[in-house]
Amino acid sequence: MEKLKKKIGSLSFWIWVIASIIFRLILIYFPKNLNLSSRPEVSTPLTSFRRLAEGYWLKQSSMSPYAGSMYHGSPLLLPLLGPLTVKRIEGQPNHLLYSLVSVIADLVSAMLIRATGQNLQFAYLRTLESLDLVKQIEGSELRSSGNVAALIYLCNPFTIVACVGLSTSPIENMAVILCLYGACSRLIPLAAFGWVIATHLSLYPAILIIPVIFLLGRGPDAPPRKLFLQRHQQKGVLNESKLPPGFTWGPIIHFAFWALVWSVYLLVLFEPGTYGFILTVEDLSPNIGVLWYFFAEVFEFFRNFFLIVFHVNILFMILPLAIRLHHRPCYLAFVYVAICSMLKSYPSVGDSALYLGLLGWFVNELSDMQFSLFLFCGYVGVSLLSPVMHNLWIWRGTGNANFYFATAMVYACLQIVVVVEGVCAMLNHDRKLRHLITGKLHDAKS
């Protein structure tokens, strides 16, 4: 019976995967009607396809692709994706090959998310077992988080739009996921590769080194170690094999070595201009973030101060989160990714797609998160209103910039609520586990 259920589950999973891919292909064949590649929500100055094509053209005409201020992406993407921007097949849509690459990147990311999710779920079940909590949890149905996360990632309209809109964010997301997958399944060179590439492509994933270190040093997510000790202490027997492993430095040194190797390999391509462009917010074209309008309006005198404040906002949160969530490195990585996608200089829906996909890993833990309906409605509302406001401001000229900025503001608030409520829910989940254990103990005692 169980097996059959599982089979049906996996069958429906594959059906959904195929459906989402077919949907993408259908959209690729009607690119003219959608014009997604020029939407400000999809293509930022960093991920824009047209800018990539311009960079490639400049490179082909033996100029530096960074000669103007058009292309700011990584020099790595130029030889990889550049040729696809000019290659055309007769009778087919213009950028078919490039779109296919994005679709494949999405598919690969989804599969990696699934594998990582299964890995996480396995670890979760094992910890429950070692805490003898399987029965309590079993009451509430346990969903297969890998499949859920992969489907969220694949069927998310944000991912689809980013993929069909020819932005480079599917590639960037794949690098981040590659890094987390490698760290979860202890493929250290792969994790180092993913981390170096992701950092190289968009700088912000650099802070993922902290969750990666925790992952490699201690293994995937588990309740706090204290809980195990408490449990075993009160049981009276200290079973070492059932305890989660302690922190080991070996894999981390291994990781550092590999990261060094990869970054030396990439150092040849290093282009300081791209990082400068990210950090100084030079391009003030509208996007779904809040920084563009702020820096278009703020007085020149305070510009540097606010640049520092906004970037430090990301850095300030690293340490408290790491202290509080160190036993759940994958969740920590999710929170970091979410914070970055909210506060980065040129955010796009592709970044949101990534953290929403990762959120699927924790369906079991976050099942009692608050405001989930409100958040869902908020996301839907913002993604409908934002193009309308943009159209009113830019194309019709009847609205003004504040209309569009207001939706960006609401979007930022929504993401803040997601992050804060998510962190609260995860802490509450740990608390619940502890209550269960202590409650059980009390039961046993009495």
Add this chain to the structure above:
Amino acid sequence: MALLRRPLLLLLLLLTHQFLHSWIVFGSVNEEGQKQEDFFEELLLKPLPDRKLLTHFHFQSSAPPSSSNGRHHHLFPKAISQLVQKFRVKEMELSFTQGRWNYESWGGFDSIPSSNAKPPGVELWAVFDVPQHLIDAMWKNLTHTLSGLFCASINFLESSTAYSAPEWSFPPASGNLRYGTLPREAVCTENLTPWLKLLPCRDKAGISMLLDRPSIYRGFYHSQRLHLTSTGSGSEGLDPGIILEQTLTVVLLPNSQRASLARAGEKHVQPSWSLSSIFGKEVSGKCVLAETSNVYLLLDRGLVAELKQLRKENEKSAEKVSTSENNWTNPSFELSAKPDRIFIEESSLLSKNPSILYKFEVEKYSESEPFDLVLTWKIPVVWLCQQAPLHASRFLMGSGNERGAIAISLKSTQSSEGFVGANFDDERCELQVDVFQVVPWYVKVYFHSLQVFVDQQPKAVSDTIEKIHVSPSKDKESPGVMELVLKLPCSVSSAALTIEFDKGFLHIDEYPPDANQGFDIPSAIVSFPNFHASMVFLENDSLNQSPLLSKFQEKSPVMSYTEVLLVPLTTPDFSMPYNVITITCTVFALYFGSLLNALRRRVAEEERFLKDKAAKKTGRLPLLLSKLSAKLRGRQSEPPHSTPGSSSLVNSKLVFKVILIAGLAVCWQYYFS
């Protein structure tokens, strides 16, 4: 004493001798130089096909190479020579233009339009004789100087976003060239007055007396230009020789009330005009400082051909004896004064109909008998001016404020077909077109989207574009420059270039006061290097006497400027920067505060703590201390007794804090005051 005095005397003698010697040398050079400094004034009048009249004032003053600095000039404006010396300018051209030269009806092939038709606003280019790294600094200083000299905002060309360095498409191509335009500069009398100040007679005598401000600024087009060339760069301490050319080109509609009333039936009769009717003034003699002072009347090739045709018809119909011996009394028009000379253009390969030039010398006239030229048309004449091989126009495509495209369309002018064919019969027929386009940085051009259409058919870029040079724009740093060489087949009837762009978003301070008016994209320059506009007039001796005619003889490539484009850019809300700043900061505070609060809170411990507090009402610190000591001792913590000293303990902590802060404040004050 005497012994001591003698060498002193000797020394004095020696010194004076040396001084005298140098004085003599200096003097001789001076004498050579003096006779070279000269000034010419000329006026060219040319009837245009659309009932208008082109008046072209041409003043030229030149200073020969001379020694020593700070020397006074006789005729040459000192400000200009100082400017040339200081900034080592090799060649420079500054033009102030209002209105647009109508290439279709005023012609685009002669040397007047190709060197005097200028884009609206201010155009400045300069070639410097300094090492590469100094050019930009020189340019910046030059713009400020010129801005002061001509009462214009040329200093806005100082910023690196406003000027560019074309490599080869701009005709005086050279690596040391800088080029900048201000399309929106308003030109008025305040710019003309300083320009006139450079003339030795100002507008008090000579031809420049005609420069009546209201009639000039009433015209359809006026362009005041200043071109200077310095020759013989300062070797051996010589100051460079400078040739300063000042031209004013005005297109006017002659006030022809009487003529139209008299012949109401004949619409096509060109309006008759006189110098006094168009300028309201007459020329009373020449400027005494000028070498020559001439007025020319030019009938261009098309007009001459048409007149010949008319005359033939007349001869056939009326069988009159033609009066072709004296060209100036023509059956179709009448001149009030007898020309002193008539030049007929040396018949070239291009046309069988040479243009005719009538020369009037102003010298012969005086205060009592002022010079006035009246031209009266007798019969209607319709003709066409000679056009450039392709007529260039430029326009914007797309709507909305996000993106768009610039299109340059080149249309073949019918008149050109004849000579194109004649020119390139035997060769492989190709028409070379140079395009030079500068776009400001906020118009972000995608150069990869360049498309070429020949006869409405899209063509591969590599087939039609022979050479391309692009320097992409950098945000707030440099404009984008595109230089192209197009090779089009001679039989082309139309060609178009399109290039896409995104509109940039500026900082609130970077918008001009009238932000919603839009931003100007400067004119593109389309030139035809295979075609040269030159008119050679058969002259025997007086060739070097007239700079205007020698200017006509120069082979200058045919050039035309396209329209200035107005690009509306999106504007942010200018009224509420404070709201944006405060709201954004609130959102950030919300994020930071709520997340930190969520991380800090420990629900269970808070509950326990509250319980403890309710039960025992102890101070926090003793509780913690006792806990700590219990931990150290490895025992279970015992509930401490409520100590009476707890309040004093808290107080001492408070006092300690206050003292600490005060100490910090004192240190701060001490170090930073």
